[in-house]
Amino acid sequence: MTTPPSPPGAESTDGSAVRIGALVPLTRPGWTEAGRHLLAGLELAVREVNDAGGIAGRPLELVVRDTAADPQRAAAAVEELADLGVAALAGEYHSVVARAAAGRAEALGVPFLCSSAVLDALTEQPTSGVSPARAKPGTRGWVARLPPPQSRGWQVYADFLLDAGHSRIAVAAQPSVYWASGTRILRDHLAPRGGTVVELDMSALTPTAVCDELVGHRATALLLLVGHPEPAVPIVKAVRSDQRTAEILIGAPAGQPEFTEWAALLGDDGAAVPFLRYLPERLTPLGVRVETALREQLPEAPSFVAFEGYDTIAVLADVLRSHGADRARIAESWPRVAVEGTRGRIQFSGTPGISVWQWARPPIQVVDRDPAEPDRFRILRAD
Known part of the structure; x- marks a missing residue:
């Protein structure tokens, strides 16, 4: 597999920002409320990373592009962000849009951590050239995912x-x-x-x-x-x-x-x-703190999508601190991730039938709105 070189400045030590490209549906026909929550989680985590000193002293910068639930628009955004020198891509809620973004990211050699899209076939072929389920440690795979497969x-x-x-x-x-x-x-x-x-x-x-x-x-x-x-x-x-x-x-x-x-x-x-x-019955201590912060940021209670956004940056920040901003090293790091997120410990592995690195056991609930109190959710099943 030919590895595209990292863009000039990716490993800069001059204090310039480490950039992450964020793909988010913010306008119709996208599910705009989902996009707003996803962005809120991403932005909160970036602020906290920077408040804690950034990435080896360099600030973390989120470069946001609105996909509007349009696969072609998302693919074009990936190309633009790659040219801007982002170290990695994050986000997207709509599965069909995420698939287009993942395909373009793979072609350009840009790591993509998908926050919230569940389609099993997120890429046409395994992003490492072999199935993650059969990959050896150190095998490069450009795409990883937080939510469970559909x-x-x-x-x-x-x-x-x-x-x-x-x-x-x-x-x-x-x-x-x-x-x-x-x-x-x-x-x-x-x-x-x-x-x-x-x-x-x-x-x-x-x-x-x-x-x-x-x-x-x-x-x-x-x-x-x-x-x-x-x-x-x-x-x-x-x-x-x-x-x-x-x-x-x-x-x-x-x-x-x-x-x-x-x-x-x-x-x-x-x-x-x-x-x-995709929430547990109880958030982690980090999740409880993040929920409080998100409630101050959003006009309504944070959805699970906001937590997915936060966890995306938590993972990428850990990878950047440990492996630097070189795209190839990021792509090789997914199976070594071990991060305490808002909803549990996040580790990626190969899953049979899934072509990307996958958080193996994210929490799953079936819930509904309580007829007696529609603002309250009832947990009907958990896995």
Whole structure:
């Protein structure tokens, strides 16, 4: 594998800033609240690193680019940031966008720590040239990831559905690699256990027509594999207001109900919609302190995405202190990471079927908003 040289100044000792490029969805059609929380976590961690003396006396600088949930825009941002001499890339919430960024980062030889995207196939090929599951220590891999792969999280969600008595599942899905992958994971996991999954094509159906399909298929649960707020919010309103479907469980494994916009747009209709989030039952002592700081920074309670952002910088800062700002050395360092994050100890390993270095056991919860108190989350399952 040919290693591109680090950019001039990457190992500078003149006190100039060590730059990290941040990819964040801050405008529509991106999930902007997720982007805002991700950025809040990234920025808080950078401030704390600099307050503690920076990276060997050099300040850490975040260079932010808005992806707007656009894969092409993200790929262009990676090229720009690479030219600016960033030591590494961080961030991104949307899986399809993160995949585009990861591919470009790999091609350019820029380390990328993905904060919040779960698509299993984050890169087309193993980023080290061999599967991380088979890689030897010191093998270079340009991409690592904090959140669990989609296959693990969505299997946990499928088990929750079965345990709750739901085996006839409908998915309202839009065309997307991410949604198609989620549908396949659910179907493959549920079928051997007697479950069925019927797909409702939201490029052809109105929210009212979704209700008709649910009745026709005798579904007991509807999963929203669609964008937010459109068309997720109109679908929820239609299903909740139709007497034939009012008792059907609505689920959103991708996490739309995590954010306050969901509750603001749907009110009581947005409660009791189970979704996945990546928090432990108890934050680490660091996590408790970070939560307090994030509450002062954000206008609402911090989501799990804000903690992912903070942990991303915590990992990169540790790597930079230990291995310097040379891109190749950063890419070789992932399997040696051992960092206490806000949600547990972070270490990367090779996972069968996953092409990037992966935090092997990030926490997973299935939660919903309590109908009696929609600002409170109920933990329904933990893994």
